[in-house]
Amino acid sequence: MVLPSIFKYDIDERRELIDTIMGRKPADIVIVNANILSVTTGEVLENYSIVVKGRRIAGIGRYDDLHKYIGKKTLVINAENNYVIPGFIDPHIHIESSLLTPTGFAKLALKHGTTTIVADPHEIGNVAGIKGVIAFIEEAKNLPLKILIDIPSCVPATDPRRGLETIGYSIDVDDIRKLAELEGTVGLGEVMDFISVVNGNKNILEKVEAATRYGLRVNGHAPLLRGNTLDAYINAGIYSDHETLAYEEALEKLRKGMYVFIREGSAWRDLERLSKILLEDKIDCRYCCFASDDLNVLDLYEKGHMDRIINEAIELGIDPVKAIQLATINPAKYLHLDDHIGVIAPGRLCDLVFTKYLNYIEPHTVIANGEIIYYKGELKKEFRKPTYSSGLLKTVNIGKNIKTDDLIVKASIKDGSIKVNIIEVYPGSTLTRKRVEELKVENHVVKPDPRKDIMYAAVIDRHHGTGNIGRGFIKGLGFKAGAIAQTIAHDTHNLVVAGYNPNDMKKAVDRVVEIQGGVVIIDNGEIIGEINLRYGGLMSIEEPEIVYKKYKSMITRLKEEYNIMFEAFFMTLALISLPVIPEIRLTDKGLVDVSKGEIIPLIPSHE
């Protein structure tokens, strides 16, 4: 583990802090009348002062001779007996899900009191390989939000040799070793392929072992894993999980020495189900943390980040101190970074959140690494617009001009009807079911059927310009407009398009290619919704407030004018191409039967 340079704590810095608190040098900031939350003891320390020098805290206490810390340039902040709590830590998040760049995310997350996150750049890793991960690391270096990096462990989601899809990039064990030597990588991202783990698969164990050797923390992804299968998974060296769904499952994981990251994101919300653990007085919760996993820009902007989760927990009856520990000291201990973050104490990085109430966290002043980022709600820090290499801004290459014919399904019969393997989806769920439906054929073209809610879908390789297109039908999406195209399609993030009208579909594809990534909704030849995600086809490079406003106005318009619930389609289509979740998926190579792990024909052979 090579920590980012902000964590470096050299002799000069130590001496500066010592000299400051001994009164030999003036402090940079002195905070008075603070009600500090001590997360180590679980107490509120009333009327304390905090003396800050450079990036770190020089001392906390009720000093009699406070004047000796205050020089001409010292900033004195009166906390007015507000609570001052440690900056929040999110131990597992995919920044890409917010549609924001790391810089954009940082600006909003800091507003909500987050000062450290562990980001798993799994999406950009799929789109750009280690170059994408390195781009995140580089961008993080200039930010007041400490963005620590989990190296994505499962890129691509499927073994390319199985030929189920055209992948973007892969990150192999050698890449992991290379990345582990870079500043800022602290962990191996969620190990999703638990089947391989419990089978003792060499490839995945090599990755985990390599990560451990570099001192990285290995993160799990083990929904519903129990009993000896869970033991086997842990034995690989995986000591945390953020996919725990049920109370008993969480308890078992905690008992087996696993950190349980209680996830409360935008789409997946586990807090209420797992809150029972936090409500039981007799259960030690030091192995519990909160994590957001995936958070969209809407929730981030309107409801917040870790503050939102803490507030929801408090509303469920959980003790505020305990809730805050789950977002501060507990993840710091998990990360073995408790010497630096998660605690308001001498020698620690000065990451502070001011809130008027402890039972409802509303950060108004946020200090990160001794720097005031927000003061009474007002932004005090300039976030410089990052620049990106053209390689990361031009990631959509479909290799040819798409024709409507490329997106529709043809049959050997000229007219009549034909049985077709289709994908049934359930918006709100990640699962799909394989169905056989009878569809009309007109002049060799198999037709979608709006009455049955069956529409065209196609997945186009957008990474290598092979011209590969997989075609099929989706049932149950409930989409009413002409077509939707998007470059967010886990995990490979090829270009997915769905619709009734091939002309609208072509137009949506053309537009997504033109803007080099994003989401485009077309109805009757008109663009009725668009999000430009130029960075890797995943993230917007605009200011986060602009991204939020555009997103908000788009979904409002779609809902009010077209009765389209954008989120549901977008999320469902984003998973339509992931050939590791049962039961049937569509990739650029065609329909995939997930349990068989093979491509199956669209039109069953006996027809």
Added chain:
Amino acid sequence: MVLPSIFKYDIDERRELIDTIMGRKPADIVIVNANILSVTTGEVLENYSIVVKGRRIAGIGRYDDLHKYIGKKTLVINAENNYVIPGFIDPHIHIESSLLTPTGFAKLALKHGTTTIVADPHEIGNVAGIKGVIAFIEEAKNLPLKILIDIPSCVPATDPRRGLETIGYSIDVDDIRKLAELEGTVGLGEVMDFISVVNGNKNILEKVEAATRYGLRVNGHAPLLRGNTLDAYINAGIYSDHETLAYEEALEKLRKGMYVFIREGSAWRDLERLSKILLEDKIDCRYCCFASDDLNVLDLYEKGHMDRIINEAIELGIDPVKAIQLATINPAKYLHLDDHIGVIAPGRLCDLVFTKYLNYIEPHTVIANGEIIYYKGELKKEFRKPTYSSGLLKTVNIGKNIKTDDLIVKASIKDGSIKVNIIEVYPGSTLTRKRVEELKVENHVVKPDPRKDIMYAAVIDRHHGTGNIGRGFIKGLGFKAGAIAQTIAHDTHNLVVAGYNPNDMKKAVDRVVEIQGGVVIIDNGEIIGEINLRYGGLMSIEEPEIVYKKYKSMITRLKEEYNIMFEAFFMTLALISLPVIPEIRLTDKGLVDVSKGEIIPLIPSHE
């Protein structure tokens, strides 16, 4: 931090564990009917099984199909619903104080359930420099007790340039870097020189910073440090302390993010005073640990190690689960070794202690690294006698034959009386006071005065054979026999001799030189007590049970036949030569006024 090889967790080992718990390979040990203490959740898990493969735990649970883990060679242990708790961890101990070698200590400590210690080889470091530290590391490699090493930070206790004593060896910042690269060093030993720390002294900060750079944990020594001085000390990067004496002091340290190691050793016992913290429901105690610091062979053999501290805590009313957490998961978290030790869980080293009761810990079966060391009280493991280089067994070199004249004090006057600077001691306290006393002179010899409890004392360089001898008088020791000589004399461990009769003193010195280190008590020319400490002049190389028996019989005989309370003299003399504790000490260079930091004349100049 380079962990000992026992911590290595390579792919093959991971796969073995996975294969075992998946039923593909038989287990080595299966423990049934265990009431496991889960220190992560604080619960007792009744009727659990523990499946062990090699050094680690493959799984814990209530498995329906236990038979699949049991092969022909699998050892099945019925725990008979005894409590099975994690092996204990002592985060701070000086093995040398037990008078035992690491091997001898390991044999007894394991019997009492200790499976990991962090040893600070400060004494052997003073006697043999880094060679002594390396000898400890090497010996530890063959032991089932995991002995992790703190590199002594303050060897020697005083800067040799000040010339207050002839030191044995020194360990400088380059030595620290060298040692930090060796397997098994996990920390920097107690940073005693807190004055230098708060003054921002470059030399000491360099040591701390170098240690941090290697990922070592830095241990404190900060008795009574409070307020901004404590802040300054912490700012150096020192996040633990085992010298906390009072409740409020402990609370302040915890609040400031310091781990408080509640010390309960043989001589220094802080548990009762600090127990209030552990008794308060509202104080989170995750930053509290137990530590023994110094433990003599008597207590270790008769009362135990961490089990003794836990039992004392329980007797003071502390919840047994909490008490056990202070000796298991809490130190594991402090050390950042929670992936390996301190928890009974899959993937962790199999360190188990069986005890019939949870509210009185009496280990009868102890497993360390998957190996049964004691089974129902019976030793099952052979401890091979270690061999030591002659350099470590021949450390007493006084350079010449001592004559009685070397040990007495002379005056310029022939007869009469004279004022002399003497050292007043208070057995049981580490402090001394400088006194001026009038002593008789007979034929130019200044005489001791038994009625005033004033005796001769001398300190002889025993490392380099310089022939240096410092002479003086001690008042208040209460010693009644002829003479006592010993090679344990913190921190330099020169040869100290005290007595009334110069012939007995010479005999004691001669005998200590002859046996190459130890303690010898002479009365009227006869050896009435002797401990042979051939290893560095500090430790006995005999079997620990023999050391115990000899020690016990010696102190009993001294008490019963001579009314001598051995411990009190021995401990007081062991500190008489340490020129960093107020107020006056005796080294081989003469009397040291500690506050002035200089040698002062024995006979005040105005006399």
